[in-house]
Amino acid sequence: MKIKLPSNMRAGASMGAGAPDPPEPVTTPLAAPVAPMVPPPVAAAGVEPESGSAPASGPALWAGEQAPAGSVIGQVLPMYFVGDESHSMAGEPIAAVNQGLIDLRDEVAKHPLIGKKVRFGIITFAETAQTRLELSELSEELALPTLAPRGRGTSYASAFEALRQTIPADVALLKGNGYQVHRPSVFFLSDGLPTEKADKWKQRLAELKDPSFRERPNILAFGVGEADPAVIGQLASSPRYGFMMTTGASTAGAIAEFAASMLNSMVASAERLDRGEQTIEFEKPEGFVQLDAPLV
Amino acid sequence: MTAAGRSAPVRRRVRLARGPVTIGEPAAAIEARLAAAEPYRPDTIADGGTAFGLTVRAASVRGLYKRYTGGPRQDDICLRLHADSETLIAAVADGVSGASRSDLGAALAVRYSTAAVARQLDSGTGGIDWGGVFEQAAWALVEEHRRACGDAGAGVEEASWSLATTLLVAAVRGSDVEVAAVGDSPAFLLTGRVYDAVVAEPERFDGLVGGGVDALPRSPGPPSVSTRSLDSGSVLLLCTDGLAMPLAGGDGEVGATLARELSRPPDVVDFARLLDFSRSTYDDDRSLVAVWGPAR
Numbered sequence: 001m002k003i004k005l006p007s008n009m010r011a012g013a014s015m016g017a018g019a020p021d022p023p024e025p026v027t028t029p030l031a032a033p034v035a036p037m038v039p040p041p042v043a044a045a046g047v048e049p050e051s052g053s054a055p056a057s058g059p060a061l062w063a064g065e066q067a068p069a070g071s072v073i074g075q076v077l078p079m080y081f082v083g084d085e086s087h088s089m090a091g092e093p094i095a096a097v098n099q100g101l102i103d104l105r106d107e108v109a110k111h112p113l114i115g116k117k118v119r120f121g122i123i124t125f126a127e128t129a130q131t132r133l134e135l136s137e138l139s140e141e142l143a144l145p146t147l148a149p150r151g152r153g154t155s156y157a158s159a160f161e162a163l164r165q166t167i168p169a170d171v172a173l174l175k176g177n178g179y180q181v182h183r184p185s186v187f188f189l190s191d192g193l194p195t196e197k198a199d200k201w202k203q204r205l206a207e208l209k210d211p212s213f214r215e216r217p218n219i220l221a222f223g224v225g226e227a228d229p230a231v232i233g234q235l236a237s238s239p240r241y242g243f244m245m246t247t248g249a250s251t252a253g254a255i256a257e258f259a260a261s262m263l264n265s266m267v268a269s270a271e272r273l274d275r276g277e278q279t280i281e282f283e284k285p286e287g288f289v290q291l292d293a294p295l296v
Numbered sequence: 297m298t299a300a301g302r303s304a305p306v307r308r309r310v311r312l313a314r315g316p317v318t319i320g321e322p323a324a325a326i327e328a329r330l331a332a333a334e335p336y337r338p339d340t341i342a343d344g345g346t347a348f349g350l351t352v353r354a355a356s357v358r359g360l361y362k363r364y365t366g367g368p369r370q371d372d373i374c375l376r377l378h379a380d381s382e383t384l385i386a387a388v389a390d391g392v393s394g395a396s397r398s399d400l401g402a403a404l405a406v407r408y409s410t411a412a413v414a415r416q417l418d419s420g421t422g423g424i425d426w427g428g429v430f431e432q433a434a435w436a437l438v439e440e441h442r443r444a445c446g447d448a449g450a451g452v453e454e455a456s457w458s459l460a461t462t463l464l465v466a467a468v469r470g471s472d473v474e475v476a477a478v479g480d481s482p483a484f485l486l487t488g489r490v491y492d493a494v495v496a497e498p499e500r501f502d503g504l505v506g507g508g509v510d511a512l513p514r515s516p517g518p519p520s521v522s523t524r525s526l527d528s529g530s531v532l533l534l535c536t537d538g539l540a541m542p543l544a545g546g547d548g549e550v551g552a553t554l555a556r557e558l559s560r561p562p563d564v565v566d567f568a569r570l571l572d573f574s575r576s577t578y579d580d581d582r583s584l585v586a587v588w589g590p591a592r
Contacts, residue, residue, distance in 0.1 A: 071548030073320060074577035075541060112324035113361055117577045180505045271361055
């Protein structure tokens, strides 16, 4: 399940791969002009560094450039884990969720390229929904919540409503901070049936999937334990994205496989960010069957 | 040594290890793995020179992610001269990452499309039939797919799974520029610090990024075609989204850096090094063809 980190990954984000000596300060222009065919620019092409404005070992040439206010500084993919914290998850299942989240954080944090491109949030639901982790960069220092069974109910509606509120706010915040934001993804996991009226959660689900909802997420839905495949299948944003644990499998084992798949999906999706694909990269986890769900 | 009474010249050690050009926060430093691609795909290609009063620089560099995983560069470029009509023909292509041999798709698309333009110019009928150019490039992909899989009846759909690529082609004669594109590889006219989109209007970055991409051989319609005038103070830029994404319309520090460094044609190798800038979260392949017009 683990991502194997190739040996060519170096710790840290230092400069100059394959260059043992730190680069000398460059004060000449990068480009010595050849046969200029246009008038030279008014400003000199090579600028002296302004102190503190350059990466420590970067060529000084680039140091004078200040990022204009409101300009783009990076691209990110928001991903949310939406997990069931109802009583039926007590014991090994919830322990498997917690361990899976720790592994996910540790593996992504170790990856030299993915960590910066993904933002991860955790929302749980029982009778109510709670944001347990605000959308965060997965670094080794990130403190994860420990999920624990609470309450008697299983309100899917509260989870969908929380997503409907959270996602636009998160996207706006990321954009405000200068990021290009890719379509968010939701990994939904439940081990039981919703304990509210079907009309209620279906209404909230429809609002989340509404094509006019600009930040509508891709939803991957996973059923374990006593979850109803027919219900899980309706939650997914594409028929390919609904999965149900194989009959007779261990719930905790299936959750571990789910968590591994969530990690792999995160890596594969972040890899293709630049392509602008709308679909999320995902392969069926071991111990699950893909539900041929109709689109809601 | 020098004659008595004259000071010795200062001896300077040649230093090559300069590290990458950094714009903003650098990406992680990794040691690139060689790509095990067949046919051979070099990590970086760089070209440039003058023709018919035009000055051109062209480069295609493998993205950091593929350097990390050992994948082949899926972008490609091609330059071609048509002597009789004094036309520079240039193409860039961005292989769709979901397609298994899109590196080859991109390579075929740029070569066949530029050859098709040259053949049309040979016929001396005047204008370029861009629809025909793109059809021939698409057909080359289908033919290659048929050859590789041994199925003479394979069609556009099957070829799209293995060889899909965007394609952007320009014909420059004097100051007359014609550009045609299928997919999201954009062209710009850079004048001073202003990037004027010529074709493939970049994503609206106030919304979410994403939405799939049009690609050959399964293009939904004719290419978008645009004609412009390449004034002496402007540079025509043909690029792939690996550059267009961090460029983000040109308002930020990537746009400022490029505008400054391309105010005059840089040395060919420096041009490639500039294109290979390090910037956190941007790790896709990048290609750029820059054409400076005739001096007045």
